[in-house]
Structures are given as structure tokens and as C-alpha cells.
Amino acid sequence: MSDGDQTCGMSIAIDVVGGKWKMHLMWVLAEGPVRFGQIRRKLDGVSEKVLAENLRQLEASGVVHRELYAEVPPRVEYSLTPLGESLNRALAPLEAWGDEHRDQLEARPQVAAC
Template sequence: MSSETDHEVCGMSVAIDVVGGKWKLHLMWALEAGPQRFGRLRKLLTGVSEKVLAENLRQLEAGGVVHREVFAEIPPRVEYSLTPLGEELRLALRPLEQWGDRHRRRLLDNLASAG
């Protein structure tokens, strides 16, 4: 009997661990436009708390998807951007976004009638 974990069997499990949760995919979208400062990300993602935003950025950084750059200025400036790995992931997620756009009305109607 094999002792393989889900991560060893399915790449989808690893990918979901990297981008899972409510805000990580939204962060990927926000960083698509290029480097962003924390305050700008907070404005783009209405409804996210500073704590949750910081946690999600740290997790994406730990996953190698986001780069955090601190500029030696006074006051210090920090920018977040996608790494090459993050950019590749963003491109891989593009078809999912397009699918959602194509089926938006039906999906929203289905969710509304189920709730």
C-alpha cells in the first residue's frame, strides 16, 4: 500500500493550497497590473481587513508566487509583485476567469436560487 499524499498524486492539490481561500485569487488579479503597494491592494480588494490581506500576501510570498520588495526610503516603501512562477500561475488561471465571464449570469442565477 502506498503512503502518497494528495500532493504527491495530484498537482491540483498543490495549486489549490497555493491559491485557495477567498482573497488569494483576487490578489493575483490585482497584481496582474504590476507592482502594488499594500494600501493600493487594500483599496482594490474592498472588504478585506489589513490582517487578512497581510496574511494572504505572506502565504503567497511563502509559496513563491508573490515577491515583496522593501525600498530603503524614509518612510519605507514596500511593493508586491508577481514572481515568474506567479505570472505563470496567473496565465494558467486565465481560462478559469474566462469561463466565469462566459457563464456569469447562469452561475449567479443558480447560486441565487440555491440560497
Template structure:
């Protein structure tokens, strides 16, 4: 369970806790293709800071969604990949992504109304 001390109210509560935040879903999407090194993920999400990327990857790893593998070579190489739970979470998110694609134009048109300031 992510940094929470109380049980979840429902399955959706648990899922949202795991994917909450701006970057986690984008990291899941990137890792669905293949394992990535830290620098690849950083370049693929140019607006994320190294600190936030590290934090998000650690949280996903702690939740059992991402696997971190360190290869014993010089210089050290670290790759991140999805676990089985991460792959199944991506499958569960696919319909949500399809909904977002279908409604993106409307959502973009009303963005300023929904996010004042």
C-alpha cells in the first residue's frame, strides 16, 4: 500500500493511489513498450525533474508495478520495466486512455474553465 496507513475504501481508491500524480501514468505508458534506462525516461518526459522521476519510480517500485534491475558492469546500468502487476494495470488503463482520446478536443476546449488561474 502506498504511503497510506488506512485501508482503501474500494478497488478504484487503491488503483488511483498507485497511479495518482501527473507522471506515473506516463511512465507506465513508456515502460509498456520495453524496459528503459533512467536517462531514456528523463528524455522522454522532458518536463519532469530528476528528483520527481526518481520519486515516482521508487513509489511504483514499492507498489510492485515497476521492477528496477541493476546490471553488474562498469559503468553501472540500471533498467526499469513493468512487473506483471504493472502490465495488468496498463491493460486496465487502456479503456481510460481511449475515453481520453475520444474526448480530448472537448477537454482541451474547456481546460481554462476547469483550471482557473
């Protein structure tokens, strides 16, 4: 929903976390700084390409920080920014809603289990 140059807050939020993997990424990153390989192991089924793309998009949105360490070999860690931590807190009620209605929702064929 948009009114002139104002975009509805829900649209803005969905632009940031929309897609199959972004909210899952947010939960993984909430645990603290993690490396790419660690994230990939925690998100079973995500390809390297899709993971890298989602991380770049979250970084561009300002919710993820990418830290490159000047080491040999180079080390990169991803973490939530304060904006990302705020977004994660906002997503917590959505998770609670999913937990509360899990049985009802998983009975539907279009809903995938975590």
C-alpha cells in the first residue's frame, strides 16, 4: 500500500526479510558473529549462491554487517547490526504465532516445516 511518496511499513519490512531464507538467516545471525560456512551448515538446503545473495541483500538493507579480517586466508564474519537486532525482536511475535498454530498450519500441504 502506498500513498504518494509514502510506503507502508509492512511493505518496507517485507522487502527486507521476504523470501525463503532471510528470516532463517536473521535467527542464525542472532546467535552472534558467524562465518559463511557455519551459516550454510545451519541452514540445510540453501545453496552457496542463494546464501551469498541473501547475505548481500541483508547487508544492503543495513541489517547485516560483513566483517573482513586481513588474515591469510581471509576470514569473513557476518553479524546483525543494531537495526538487524531490532528487526529480530520484531520477528519474535511472528515466530510465537507460528509455534502457537504449528499443528494447524503444518497440516496444510503448502507449509514447510523448519
